[in-house]
Amino acid sequence: MRTPEEFDEIRPYDPEELPAIFEELIADPEFRAAAEQVLPEVPYEEACNRLRRCRTNLEVQQTFFYPLLHGIVDRCSDGLVLENSQSVDKRVPHTFITNHRDIVMDSAFLSISLLDNGFGNTMEIAIGDNLLIRPWIKKLVRVDKAFIVQRSVSLRQMLASSARLSRYMHYAIATKHENIWIAQREGRAKDSNDRTQDSILKMMAMGGEGSIIDRLKQLNLVPTALSYEYDPCDYLKAQEFQQKRDIEGFKKSPKDDLVNMQTGIFGYKGRICFRVAGPLNDWLDTLPADMPKTELFTAVASRIDKEIHRNYKLYAGNYVAADLLRATKEFAAHYTSEEKTRFEAYLESRLEKVTLPNPDTAFLRERLLTMYANPVFNYMAARQE
Incomplete structure (x- = not known):
């Protein structure tokens, strides 16, 4: 099935396009260098032949990315779980909307978790064009x-770009029967205070048919909470907070993004948990049909936040951070003295990795504690509502 031409600039490749793209990748020296780095035990020609035998995008994922990602789970974490997956109908495509911690791994880990939990398919993934820093990566x-979220277009072009993106997402769900992953906000929540941006929902409602509620329902939104025990990029995020504080107009460079991607992939993550909150459609049906647009998007964003917050998997380090940040023992029942000592040692080891010429240790420590404590505060607030 050929995807409509209007999506050619942003969509995944169709299966019939893959052979030509494979040859372009195989001939690219940068791709070869990357492949030999991540698959050192496989001769390059053998890897190329395996790639050429793949007939679909899913086959590429199952042949290369699935074992590669499980290898990363084995080497760089203490396990990956997907909980409550039975709350969604695996025969129906869904849009999994998650909190965002890591540039690459959030969606990658959820994809293999779907396969491991009987979904039979992975997801199409929304990715910002600012991360596609080399032609072979794109x-x-x-x-x-x-599929590509165009963030580098002009303000004048943004509306048309967002409308096309929305139409593509609706097409992927309704016609291609693909699951979708999208983050609840543009970019990572570097302080782990996860909040859904209304603009994401407004974009989603540009495509489809009927009322705004109808259009959101057509995407089968499923809030999904992601919890890493340890964030490999935590010290880089803290470092960036100081740079933004001290340097007017500071923005990460493509090199910074690459460092964050590499650190997020190969750094230690502890335990990793996805917890599916369940589809939103029944709740959307309870909203008044004449609800003003602004109120509607705010209500949906708040509901997604609540579902994600109350489905966090909290670890001992989260509770330790919450008590250290506020200088209390409010959550002491959730950790042992050994776990507290271990987390404090972890914290110091992260501060030692900061490479700023003038590190503000007290500020950096507060930022790190905030990252690990915010899920606790959000969880408690969501449970009390």
Whole structure:
């Protein structure tokens, strides 16, 4: 099935396009260098032949990305679980909307979790064009079922770009029967205070048919909470907070994004948990049909936040951070003295990794504690509502 031409610039490659793209990738020296780095035990020609035998994007994922990602789970974490997946109908495509911690791994880990939990398919993944820093990377992610969010267009072009993106998402769900992953906000929540941006929901409602509620329902939204025990990029995020504080107009460079991607992939994560909150459609049906747009989007964003917050998996370190940040023992029942000592040692080891010429240790420590404490505060607030 050929995807409509209007989506050619942003969509994943169709299966019939893959052979030509494979050859372009194989001939690219940068792709070869990357492949030999992540698959050192596989001769390059053998890897190329395996790639050429793949007929669909899913086959590429199952042949290369699935074992590669499980290898990362084995080497760089203490396990990956997907909980409450039975709350969604696996025969129906869904849009999984999650909190956002890591540039690459959030969606990658959820994709393999779906396969491991009987979904039979992975997801198409929304990825910002600011991360596609090399031509081969752009090609590879489109092979890997990613569709592109155009963030580098002008303000004048943004409305048309967002409308096309929305139409594509509706097409992927309704016609291609693909699951979708999208973050609840643009960019990572570097302080872990996860909040859904109304603009994401407004974009989603540009496509589809009927009322705004109808259009959101057509995407089968499923809030999904993601919890890493340890964030490999935590010290980089803290470092960026100080840079933004001290340097007017500071923005990360493509090199910074690359460092964050590499650190997020290969850094230690502890335990990793996705917890599915369940589809939103029944709740959407309870909203008044004449609800003003602004109120509607705010209400939906708040509902997604609540579902994500109350489904966090909290670890001992989260509770330790909450008590250290506020200088209390409010959550002491949730950790032992050994766990507190271990987390404090972890905290110091992260501060030692900061490479700023003038590190503000007290500020950096507060930022790190906030990252680990905010899920506790959000969880408690959501449970009390």
